[in-house]
Amino acid sequence: MPNRSTRSSAAPTLKDLARLAGVSPITASRALHRPELVAEATRARVVQAVEQSGYVPNSLAGGLTSRQTRLVAAIVPSVGHSLFSDMLSALITTLAAQRYETTLGISSYEVEHEETWLAAMLSRRPDGVVLTGTEHTARTRRLLLNADIPVVELWDYMPHPLDVAIGFCxxxxxxxxxxxxxxxxxxxxxxxxxxxxxxxxxxxxxxxxxxxxxxxxxxxxxxxxxxxxxxxxxxxxxxxxxxxxxxxxxxxxxxxxxxxxxxxxxxxxxxxxxxxxxxxxxxxxxxxxxxxxxxxxRVDGAQIGRLGAEALMARMRGAAVAAAQDVGFExxxxxxxxxxxxxxx
Missing domain, CATH: 3.40.50.2300 (Response regulator)
Structure with a gap:
């Protein structure tokens, strides 16, 4: 099964957002970054357009000369369970060996927390995203689709993931x-x-x-x-x-x-x-x-983390990898x- 493209122009731009909201790009930008300068009705139209389009503000705009940030955003339900910590340690270590930095979020088993974290992380334009599990809100899925970057879902196996899934049934x-x-x-x-x-x-x-x-x-x-x-x-x-x-x-x-x-x-x-x-x-x-x-x-959390990092790096290079890997259990x-x-x- 082919994976989604690594990068494309599919993600909505500020101009797209402004057009949907019926305002100028400058007004749309102010509504997002300096809302106190914009009328309440205008802010409401821009917020609604953000929800409809899945637009993510680029907090790094103007500060990058390359589209690569060498940043990976990863989220786990908890670091209190050794399985998740073993998985996370292997993921971070494998990515670090190839000079990728990982920023970590904790969802506390709440898909709504995952959604809020993801919206904040995507504004930093990571090269890839790692999620734990395959259950997400509709907005999370829309944000990831519009961001059009590699996504690896760890821990759960499913035959048709967002991009790549590595785990067990x-x-x-x-x-x-x-x-x-x-x-x-x-x-x-x-x-x-x-x-x-x-x-x-x-x-x-x-x-x-x-x-x-x-x-x-x-x-x-x-x-x-x-x-x-x-x-x-x-x-x-x-x-x-x-x-x-x-x-x-x-x-x-x-x-x-x-x-x-x-x-x-x-x-x-x-x-x-x-x-x-x-x-x-x-x-x-x-x-x-x-x-x-x-x-x-027994589930090999470290193996899941290592395989997840390897798959994500391959996807960030633009390579196609197996859409789903079942590591099993014992x-x-x-x-x-x-x-x-x-x-x-």
Missing amino acids: QEDAGRAAFRHLRACGYRRPAIVRSDDSRAQRRAQGFLRAAAEADAPEPAQIVFSEQSPQAGRGRKVLDALRAEAPQADAVFCSSDALAQGVLAHAHALGLQVPQQLGVLGFGDQALAADCIPPLSTV IIARASTSLGAPPAS
């Missing part, structure tokens, strides 16, 4: 998680997860796998990603035991959450894995050191889901 990871717990002998596995869309898609795969196996529909406990991290494991396990006391295993949306569940299970006197199997997601550094060691779904089976394991001491 969230639904397949959830389906594999259910099948692992089922194969370990658990009859009523449940899900505890955040309201992040990626965790939601993994849950959808988990539920589909249960339906395919003609198993009871798994219970779900969902918490807000914006809620405090402290105590999450305790709260979700208490909620699960109250709402679905028959649940004998749990698939957690992150290893950090799974570690909290393990700790609270110990405090309650529950034997893991005999009375409760626990499966995490991410294979973070401490997963193997939990008591018992944590079974999890179930790491440890004692927290092994019914044959001895009780944890």
